[in-house]
Amino acid sequence: MAKVKAIRGMNDILPDVTPVWQYLEREVRAVLSSYGYSEIRMPIVEQTELFKRSIGEVTDIVEKEMYTFEDRNGESLTLRPEGTAGCVRAGEEHGLLFNQTQRFWYQGPMFRYEKPQKGRYRQFHQIGVETFGMSASDIDAEVIMLSARLWKNLGILDAVTLQLNSLGSNESRLKYKEDLVAYLTQYFDQLDEDSRKRLDSNPLRILDSKSEATQAILIDAPVLSDYLDAESEEHFTRLTGLLDHAGIKYEINPRLVRGLDYYCKTVFEWVTDKLGAQGTVCAGGRYDGLVQQLGGKATPAVGFAMGVERLVLLLETLNVIPETEKISFDLYVAAETKESQASVMQCSEMLRDSVPGLRVRSHCSGLKNINAKARQTGARLILLLQSNEAGVVGTLWNEAESFTQIPLNELSSVVAEQWQIVKQS
Ligand code: ATP
Numbered sequence: 001m002a003k004v005k006a007i008r009g010m011n012d013i014l015p016d017v018t019p020v021w022q023y024l025e026r027e028v029r030a031v032l033s034s035y036g037y038s039e040i041r042m043p044i045v046e047q048t049e050l051f052k053r054s055i056g057e058v059t060d061i062v063e064k065e066m067y068t069f070e071d072r073n074g075e076s077l078t079l080r081p082e083g084t085a086g087c088v089r090a091g092e093e094h095g096l097l098f099n100q101t102q103r104f105w106y107q108g109p110m111f112r113y114e115k116p117q118k119g120r121y122r123q124f125h126q127i128g129v130e131t132f133g134m135s136a137s138d139i140d141a142e143v144i145m146l147s148a149r150l151w152k153n154l155g156i157l158d159a160v161t162l163q164l165n166s167l168g169s170n171e172s173r174l175k176y177k178e179d180l181v182a183y184l185t186q187y188f189d190q191l192d193e194d195s196r197k198r199l200d201s202n203p204l205r206i207l208d209s210k211s212e213a214t215q216a217i218l219i220d221a222p223v224l225s226d227y228l229d230a231e232s233e234e235h236f237t238r239l240t241g242l243l244d245h246a247g248i249k250y251e252i253n254p255r256l257v258r259g260l261d262y263y264c265k266t267v268f269e270w271v272t273d274k275l276g277a278q279g280t281v282c283a284g285g286r287y288d289g290l291v292q293q294l295g296g297k298a299t300p301a302v303g304f305a306m307g308v309e310r311l312v313l314l315l316e317t318l319n320v321i322p323e324t325e326k327i328s329f330d331l332y333v334a335a336e337t338k339e340s341q342a343s344v345m346q347c348s349e350m351l352r353d354s355v356p357g358l359r360v361r362s363h364c365s366g367l368k369n370i371n372a373k374a375r376q377t378g379a380r381l382i383l384l385l386q387s388n389e390a391g392v393v394g395t396l397w398n399e400a401e402s403f404t405q406i407p408l409n410e411l412s413s414v415v416a417e418q419w420q421i422v423k424q425s
């Protein structure tokens, strides 16, 4: 019988890669906690209406990428394509946003019906940050600084560049939109089909078009930064000042707009040239209008989301994952003789009790070729139990030397000592 396969674009993340994911997630958690951010967990499914109203009807996501289905009671539901909408919905629903400042983060799977390729999947994972209630550009700077700190800790700062732009206020964009439409209308016939449709409904999104012909026409188009209102300009200058002060390099990219409707003022992306076409590893910006757009009181907000798959690919490409993160245990415990086999479990448990944090894997199958097998596991410490006249004894290998005939009552201290040495090497 034919076997059932996974859905195209929805990947299994296998045990040989999960240590890298866990490493990345752990580093992210550490950075976020050092900035005092709190985790929020939202459902994966929301009412379709939420995404239509927040992301915008005339966007790639809502037009053609959502996994939408009817619940058994006929309600239209959607697998979340991103986390911001759900986060705002949850924050509003539980009264966490109005008149308060909040710093949230979340992680989890997102779903978009896209053409699967390297760095682009139908189920992918984001770690996102959303902050509320802060209108000054200090918070824009903070979320950028924390992402820069994360890249530094992961050893990838040199491989990413920060692109920055300001979209201005909704009002200042209106005048820009008019001029952009007037300009593009002259080239209507040469625009790609999506862009033609958007000329009326959402012209700004044309700037984001992936069509080369459209991008060529855009080279001489009016530039948004020439239309900035005074307040947005001041906001942006203050932000770049803070980044300069923090020593964070950036490129101002006047064509950077985000794919979603709700952004204003600051937008940014961290991009790499190491991953081919899917080079954006983290993207975000300010979205002061969204809370109100979803029925709440006006609340300033800034956030970003990073693509976990792309970051994992980047870590692998740059070969910056510490060796110790690639294996899920430190010590492998096995028996060499039948008589000592019964002590494997007992010994492993004793070591878990006495050496906190030590990751112990116990051998649970036959004795054949045990020496070679234990080595193949890649563990940095191997403990083989033997038996002599006095009872069970152990031989411990670190990567360089071995310690033989260790009696059971001395095992804990020898293992603890060797583990310290191995950890520091
Ligand atoms: P792109 O232009 O690459 O389609 P986007 O603007 O649609 O990206 P966002 O909605 O801003 O992406 O999502 C934030 C981040 O999530 C992206 O920068 C990327 O790292 C990641 N991401 C988005 N879509 C996918 C996907 N289909 N597969 C894997 N990662 C993704």
Ligand code: MG
Pocket (backbone or CB within 6 Å): 060, 259
């Ligand atoms: Mg996209």
